[in-house]
Amino acid sequence: MPTTRELISQARAREEAMARVDELLASASGTAHDLDGQVEATVDARGKLLRLWLAPSAVNLGERLGPLVVEIAQAAMREATQDGYNKVALLLGEDMTSMIEQMTGMPAPARAEDDDPGMTVEEFQRLREERLGSAPVPAPASAPGSSAEDEDEYWDTFDPASLRSDR
Template identity: 85%
Template sequence: MITTRRLIAQARAREEAMAKVDELLATASGTAHDVDGQVEVTVDARGKLLRLWLAPSAVNLGDRLGPLIVEIAQAAMREATQDGYNKVALLLGEDMTVMIERMTGMPAPARAEDDDPGMTVEEFQRLRAERLGAAAPEAASAVPSAEDEDAYWESFDPASLRSDR
């Protein structure tokens, strides 16, 4: 049963969490670079330029340099926006974050229709089997030993997973 005290405590907790959103967004940033590694841009979640790095060879781009910097800055901004949403989602939860996305009209970049959908379950399992050293597909379906499982999780990179958050 939900009591009045519990509702008040939940409201206070939500209010404290909302007060932390500004602090979180101040720490969010995104970095992007071109495929040739000639331009790298870092921006914060509000779009403020934090770092612009140009390789000496970037001078050879001529008139293409300006548009390339803008394109890279836009990619960095998408990265910063996603970083901000990721941090807010950890604090406020998925439902509140989706509500914020709707209110601002800025959906998380990971929800974009043209975004890379990431790896499939089958691809993930195949890569996992390779990491664990399974020689045959039958070995991939076998139950791994506790040692194999521990070794897997020690080397596991969560960035390899596809997520909207």
């Protein structure tokens, strides 16, 4: 059980970290572009357009250009929001960031139901092996004499922070 001094120190550290949240959010940004590379937009976490680039061929889009710019700016905004949450999570931790998401009613885009979940570990390994032209690496076999106690010890010392966050 933490001592009173440790609790006070933890509270002060959290207070200082919370004071930095605004600074972190001010530095967050996101960039997006269309599949054809005709439109690219960069926005900050507050939605301010920082940069808009149009390829010379974008003039050929006619009436579709306006809606495409809006769509790209919205995608950039999602990236900026995610960047902000990523920075805050590194400072405050996952639990506090999740609480901020709940309080604001703005969940991290990576948590959106329609978000692309990315590739599986197996798919990544397969593509890596294809790219490198290497033979598959077999899974490590259990060492002789390993027991449930060894596995329990592993999980007792396992640090979940070593896993990739969904952010």
